[in-house]
Amino acid sequence: MNSLLSRFAENSLWIARYIERAENLARILDVNETFARDEQGASNWLPILQLHQDEKRFAGRYRTVDAANVVRFYILDDQNPNSISCCVRAARENARSIRHLISLETWTQLNVFYNWVASLNRRHVNLNDLSRLCARIKEGCQLHYGIVNGTLYRDQIWSFYRLGTFIELCDQTTRLVDIKYHSLLPQHEDVGKPIDVAQWNAVLRSASAYHGYRRVYPHEMTPRTVASFILLDLRFPRSVTHCAWQIGHAVEGLLQNADLERVNFAPAALDGLSELAAWDIERIIGFGMHEYLDQVQLRLIELSEAIDETFFLSRYSAA
């Protein structure tokens, strides 16, 4: 009798995804402002739009790709479903539906956080103070994980939350590397120039990987070592390897629920993801970085579809 409504499982997964997405955005905006400057000191904001495949949507609403517009687009814009404002609202609406399944603290924090984000306006988004604003947004997201980790009852709801977290993390990491890797691959004459290192620094910080990277590679910074760390280091919580491992773990935990004993869930995408996560950097470069990341993305999409089909019974949803 311990059945969980599909909709509630879906709500749980999406709370995790939306909050993760909001945090990631805040970090990227912050890092871009601080680190991603070229030799003249100008920062380039186009890659952020490419990262989220938002070039078209942005062009429909703003004239120039500059810091002010991109930041507004990603923090405040209610018309942009990828904005922090929209992500936090979506997370809160999902939480509202499963208020009875989450702790009071989880709900209250998310509600207060949402109300704060919703109250932000142009005056709050001051470019000179962007770093502090982004820090507060990140903190709100991190506080949310902390409360969920500390209070959520470890049944199916938890497993779906974990699935959401690591599918989103893996998705974000692969997007980030895909955009940055090629644009930052050194031209012959640039190798070893200072800007090169600064850019890779920014990539590491965008993925919250800088301090971990420094512990593993204290003396070295090459595209190869950076990509290898971000994508393949099992101990780095946002790597493809770590996420694939956590996703497998979450599925295993999920299927241990008595209620799901008879559910058959072993999608090819899951094995495919584990297999890709076991590659080494030489093989990836040989295969082609973009092609590799594409494969990871495809497996994530297939996995999400399999979850929709098996657990959320998407086939019964009204057309």
Place this chain on the structure above:
Amino acid sequence: MTFCYDRAKRSPQDWRQQTAKTTDSGYERPQQGMNQASSDIFGDYDPNGYFCEMFGAPGAEPLTATELIRSRLGRMRSTTLKRRAKATDRELFNLGITFTVYSERDAIDRVLPFDVIPRVISADDWSTVEAGCIQRVTAINRFIEDVYHERKIIRDGIVPADLVLGNANYRSEMQGMDLPHGTYVAIAGIDLVRDTDGRFKVLEDNARTPSGVSYVVENRHLMLRAFPDLADRIGIRQVSNYGMKLRQALAEIAPAGVEQPRIVLLSPGVFNSAYFEHVFLAREMGVPLVEGRDLVVEDGFVQMKTTSGLKRVDVIYRRIDDDFLDPAQFNPESMLGVKGIFEVYANGRVALANAVGTGVADDKALYAYMPRIIRYYLAEDAILDNVETHLCREPEGLAYTLDHMEELVVKPVGESGGYGVVVGPRASKAEIEEARKRIEARPENYISQPVVGLSVCPTLVDGGIEPRHVDLRPYILTGKESWVLPGGLTRVALRKGSLVVNSSQGGGTKDTWVLE
């Protein structure tokens, strides 16, 4: 478990209240003679000729049943009372015990105002209310069953045919359908008022989806936390088992042969004004809170979408109206219902509470016939009287109403929530003329009743303690048999002199204490 939880929740402020209490000299001592009455918080209290729930009939000796509560309250300082009242308000808001008020432009979450002075009902009075409610619900169920089968009551000329068959809530689809135990109305709410003589009278029957029971239970929790000293050893009948009793009643009306029925609560969703109550009831019953989109009809059954696949649902406590239940059968525009659910229901493969078509019994015009309906089916006189009612559909009723507009309360028959009600003695000339025109245009749409001198209860207002009018809605659950929650919702008209207790019209609630 509950004990530990409550203790853990004690804040330093509560601790200070405890200290204040013990230094409040004589506070815990029983009343020592009437000479102290003038110095207590009831000193200036005057029920104004109305029956008072705390003191009793005007001119008579104060009620003995409420003596201890009166004396404890009387000795409380009004600052203490106000401080604790403020704390309960804050608690309601923090817990999100809110309802949604819809105006033309926006929807606002509001706390239903809560008054900390309880409404007390003696064991004797309660036994009358209890028996009267069970009698009424029994008759209502027999009536609905008859209406959808042989219609004997119409053939015997007790109730006019057009009143039943012409009712917008009559569902011909229900004709001939047999329900377990003949229970159509599994959850009823009967609105009672008390006249100046203290007799309980029925004001209205709610046989579709009576709401408000969550406040009964939450108000009690709130009271016991804020006034443990007032409630101490009084002997108040408990209300916290409502969820269990509801679940039991619902299980009893499951389709025949289902051993352990799967029960769900079907809600229109988070935007419904009573969503808080839906969450509350689902939690108290330990059943899933579902929306229409979570249910599908498959293999001839209603099934719920779960992570382990489709699961058969046997009983649905639905908090959506007949109209929205099934787009295939009723309103095709409905996004809230489940396509094909009515056919499953008609095949006896799922139970709905309340049944489809019960609205035929809680019509304000049919209400006038209730004493006769009770006599017809049960061969008994009604234990609880009706308020005298004039049907504008009948020539004499219409003439009387139009001649006495200034003295009568006029009510449209199809509305709920107190909308469209005109209270003659308080209405302006223009309002009365306007009402008169509406009645003349559609007489069958109106009834009128004399103004009932609704009983009052001491209520904490800005100026201190003043009388405010109250009503009472007991909740009656029926599976195999009927059971009445000892208490019910006491609604209080917080505006001075107002007789309208609806939450949408400035009403609040009180905790209702039925004594052992």
